Amino acid sequence: MYELFFKNISKHIALTPEEQRHIIKKLQVKRTTKNEILLQQGETCREMYFVESGCLRIYQLHADGAETNILFCPENWWASDGLSFANGTVAEYGISSLEDSTLVFISAANLQNLFHQIPKLERFFRLLFQNAFGLMQRRLNLALSTSSKDRFEIFYKQYPTLIDRISQKHIASYLGITPVFLSILRKRRVKRD
Amino acid sequence: MYELFFKNISKHIALTPEEQRHIIKKLQVKRTTKNEILLQQGETCREMYFVESGCLRIYQLHADGAETNILFCPENWWASDGLSFANGTVAEYGISSLEDSTLVFISAANLQNLFHQIPKLERFFRLLFQNAFGLMQRRLNLALSTSSKDRFEIFYKQYPTLIDRISQKHIASYLGITPVFLSILRKRRVKRD
DNA sequence: CGCGACGTTGATTTGCCTCAACGATTGTGG
DNA sequence: CCACAATCGTTGAGGCAAATCAACGTCGCG
Numbered sequence: 001m002y003e004l005f006f007k008n009i010s011k012h013i014a015l016t017p018e019e020q021r022h023i024i025k026k027l028q029v030k031r032t033t034k035n036e037i038l039l040q041q042g043e044t045c046r047e048m049y050f051v052e053s054g055c056l057r058i059y060q061l062h063a064d065g066a067e068t069n070i071l072f073c074p075e076n077w078w079a080s081d082g083l084s085f086a087n088g089t090v091a092e093y094g095i096s097s098l099e100d101s102t103l104v105f106i107s108a109a110n111l112q113n114l115f116h117q118i119p120k121l122e123r124f125f126r127l128l129f130q131n132a133f134g135l136m137q138r139r140l141n142l143a144l145s146t147s148s149k150d151r152f153e154i155f156y157k158q159y160p161t162l163i164d165r166i167s168q169k170h171i172a173s174y175l176g177i178t179p180v181f182l183s184i185l186r187k188r189r190v191k192r193d
Numbered sequence: 194m195y196e197l198f199f200k201n202i203s204k205h206i207a208l209t210p211e212e213q214r215h216i217i218k219k220l221q222v223k224r225t226t227k228n229e230i231l232l233q234q235g236e237t238c239r240e241m242y243f244v245e246s247g248c249l250r251i252y253q254l255h256a257d258g259a260e261t262n263i264l265f266c267p268e269n270w271w272a273s274d275g276l277s278f279a280n281g282t283v284a285e286y287g288i289s290s291l292e293d294s295t296l297v298f299i300s301a302a303n304l305q306n307l308f309h310q311i312p313k314l315e316r317f318f319r320l321l322f323q324n325a326f327g328l329m330q331r332r333l334n335l336a337l338s339t340s341s342k343d344r345f346e347i348f349y350k351q352y353p354t355l356i357d358r359i360s361q362k363h364i365a366s367y368l369g370i371t372p373v374f375l376s377i378l379r380k381r382r383v384k385r386d
Numbered sequence: 387c388g389c390g391a392c393g394t395t396g397a398t399t400t401g402c403c404t405c406a407a408c409g410a411t412t413g414t415g416g
Numbered sequence: 417c418c419a420c421a422a423t424c425g426t427t428g429a430g431g432c433a434a435a436t437c438a439a440c441g442t443c444g445c446g
Contacts, residue, residue, distance in 0.1 A: 060334050068338040070330060082326060082327070129319075129326060130275065130279055130322060133322055133329060138285070140333045141263060144261050144366075145259070176337030180435075180437095181433090341402070342401085361425065370402075370403090372426095373403075373426080374403070377427085379425095391443090392442080392444095394440085394442100396437105398436080399434105402433080403431080405431100408426085410423105412421100412423070413421085415420090416417100416419085
């Protein structure tokens with residue numbers, strides 16, 4: 001059950017079997033169906049999800065009802081509203097499932113406990129933040145400096161498996177374009193091959 | 194000299210006078226003229242700058258010579274390539290001065306020392322990262338979901354003082370538009386008033 | 387089965403870019 | 417300190433990228 005979870009953590013820090021057992025005690029598991037909402041914008045994000053299988057998305061809901069997908073989180077990714085989770089503030093973003101998913105998650109309170117017992121976990125979660133920061137910075141840079149077509153091509157190369165798992169309207173929202181135009185870009189791409 | 198610096202830190206953590214003296218020993222000061230390069234893309238970012246006065250920018254230089262401004266750092270802001278500084282990896286971004294500036298800065302090595310002596314400093318720098326992450330996320334969201342005009346208006350309201358300090362080509366690059374179009378937006382705005 | 391959401395396609399419009407020319411401002415070498 | 421060059425911001429003309437609007441077939445779901 002937790003293999004993928006600990007494999008993910010072991011990329012950055014080493015845990016003894018005993019520490020792993022400690023951690024498991026604090027973990028919870030949730031199974032969702034497609035299109036379940038895990039966090040509503042405006043609530044407080046009290047849980048941090050690790051995606052064992054399936055896929056989540058983090059998005060912002062705009063005043064006019066439109067949505068922008070900030071991030072897709074397929075298996076082996078972490079999902080939360082980072083600032084809300086860390087500071088207990090109101091969440092700026094929502095989280096929902098794009099597929100039936102299995103999630104391992106930990107509450108903010110339990111994580112605080114674990115930090116005292118296993119301080120090196122702090123390091124791991126700090127690194128998660130850093131990586132997320134780097135990712136956002138890179139995506140901002142992309143959004144500001146490249147055309148929709150280029151962003152689409154880059155997405156296509158970077159996440160080829162997500163292309164057929166995620167509906168096009170969600171991919172379009174992630175890229176900052178309309179579903180109509182994404183459809184046109186796809187068509188051009190097929191012609192080229 | 195260090196009032197602004199410690200006032201900035203005190204927003205998040207409390208330091209005793211003794212701790213402040215400890216920290217000052219590890220700080221350095223640099224004065225730059227306009228358009229000095231403090232970090233070149235591809236080097237390692239070994240210093241973290243606090244802007245006492247003046248203004249820096251963090252930018253990406255693209256293969257074709259074009260630049261994208263990721264962030265402006267006027268007085269009371271911090272500037273570095275976060276990932277490069279934290280991990281010792283190659284910098285993805287450059288840093289240069291937009292004005293004659295006075296900078297208080299600390300090296301990565303000295304900061305590591307201070308972390309051992311004053312552990313709560315870790316907390317402060319972790320919070321800096323978190324805030325930077327939140328900022329990037331918000332800007333990404335803006336870049337993906339709003340028109341150039343709206344982004345300009347928001348910038349105008351959020352940083353009114355920067356408008357006349359920073360050249361328009363740099364503001365345009367920050368907003369992801371051309372200087373020509375920024376000029377048009379400015380004109381429209383004046384007409385409206 | 388029938389409704390509603392989704393993806394495609396075409397026609398049209400609009401936002402923003404490119405290119406080019408021109409003063410104004412800034413910087414620089416003599 | 418002046419003269420000249422370079423950079424910058426503005427403006428107009430024209431073009432392209434991407435949005436909007438609308439119509440239609442398909443698919444998933446109640």
